[in-house]
Amino acid sequence: MSDSDRLWEVFARRKRADAFEHIGCVEAPNSDLGRVYAWQTYDEAKWFEMIIAPREAFHCVNRAEQPFTLHPSAEALS
Amino acid sequence: MARFTDDELMRKVQEGFIVESEADMTESYKKALITQLTVQGDTELMSAPAYFMAAKDAPSTNTMVSATAIIQDEMGHANIAYRLLEDLGVSRDELLYERPPEKFKNPYGFDQPLENWAELVTANGLYDRAGITLLGDVHRHTSYGPLKRGLVKVGMEENFHLRHGEVWMRRLCEASGEAREMVQKAVDWMFPMGVEWFGMPDEKKHHNAQLDFRLKGMTNDQLRQTWLKAVVPLCDELGIDVPAHVNPDTEEVELEFEFPVQYDPEAKRWLLDEPITWDQVWERWRNRGPMNEQFVDWMRTSRQAVQGVLEA
Numbered sequence: 548m549s550d551s552d553r554l555w556e557v558f559a560r561r562k563r564a565d566a567f568e569h570i571g572c573v574e575a576p577n578s579d580l581g582r583v584y585a586w587q588t589y590d591e592a593k594w595f596e597m598i599i600a601p602r603e604a605f606h607c608v609n610r611a612e613q614p615f616t617l618h619p620s621a622e623a624l625s
Numbered sequence: 626m627a628r629f630t631d632d633e634l635m636r637k638v639q640e641g642f643i644v645e646s647e648a649d650m651t652e653s654y655k656k657a658l659i660t661q662l663t664v665q666g667d668t669e670l671m672s673a674p675a676y677f678m679a680a681k682d683a684p685s686t687n688t689m690v691s692a693t694a695i696i697q698d699e700m701g702h703a704n705i706a707y708r709l710l711e712d713l714g715v716s717r718d719e720l721l722y723e724r725p726p727e728k729f730k731n732p733y734g735f736d737q738p739l740e741n742w743a744e745l746v747t748a749n750g751l752y753d754r755a756g757i758t759l760l761g762d763v764h765r766h767t768s769y770g771p772l773k774r775g776l777v778k779v780g781m782e783e784n785f786h787l788r789h790g791e792v793w794m795r796r797l798c799e800a801s802g803e804a805r806e807m808v809q810k811a812v813d814w815m816f817p818m819g820v821e822w823f824g825m826p827d828e829k830k831h832h833n834a835q836l837d838f839r840l841k842g843m844t845n846d847q848l849r850q851t852w853l854k855a856v857v858p859l860c861d862e863l864g865i866d867v868p869a870h871v872n873p874d875t876e877e878v879e880l881e882f883e884f885p886v887q888y889d890p891e892a893k894r895w896l897l898d899e900p901i902t903w904d905q906v907w908e909r910w911r912n913r914g915p916m917n918e919q920f921v922d923w924m925r926t927s928r929q930a931v932q933g934v935l936e937a
Contacts, residue, residue: 591781
């Protein structure tokens, strides 16, 4: 990934009433491009809803390790 | 790292333990996983220029759309493997843009030119079947959680590619005449390529970290046999000749040539009566196929062009 890119975790659910599922992640310099890349990359289903959030926004509650590996650039941001 | 020793981790993963982060890994586990993911990413990525080359021959707008959708899927699958590699500290930029072309770990089959629509759909039928066989096994058995989850999308989409390939192979075969001949010609060179895809036979490969660490579940020969059991009956049904048959007693597929054999890349022709050693196969693979450099170059040019504009 280039220096200006951040990591965006992608969550989606197929239909109303479904729980969100973590389906992957994309790299993008901002959330607008992140949304485009996520929608284009994870097009394996007709999602009812898809959301993204920056990786560094996730904080583990009960374990010492983070749920997603923190990229050096993300660590610098937090 | 070093929460476990290699032996402890091997025992744990055989009992169903799922590795979720580097903290659970040993150095050997990480090394085997990086190799596996690099092969996976490179194979998906290099299928794209190979398919693109033949997609230009699509017979209609609709078929062009399906072919390019397949190419997009393959790029997405490559992205999944490379992303997982980045989380293990491997630089994707270095892998994609700085590695010499001959260091890409895609199979020899994707160093070859795909030159017409029949070759594209036969590649979907035979090579995507190889992909499903290999990655389906990884999906079922891998001890690495992030990869198991990432492969859900890959499996769904590869099945669509396979169906595209098989439906079109059937359609061309039913058209008879020249269309059928083109499929036969494509199968003649892609079938032995597919047999070779699964690598060294088990009897020559004694130690396998990927099996020990449960990064896959089946051996090379088991995977090859699974592929053969799908491809040979398909070709039989389509009336396409392949140098292999199902043994009715054992229900196993038996090859009708002494594998591995000599290949002439310029003529795209296998010399089935000229057996060679595995050392010779490795040498051919190391020397790479005719399209290796060009395919890597195609993948790189657009970024160079866009970057030039952005920095101007």
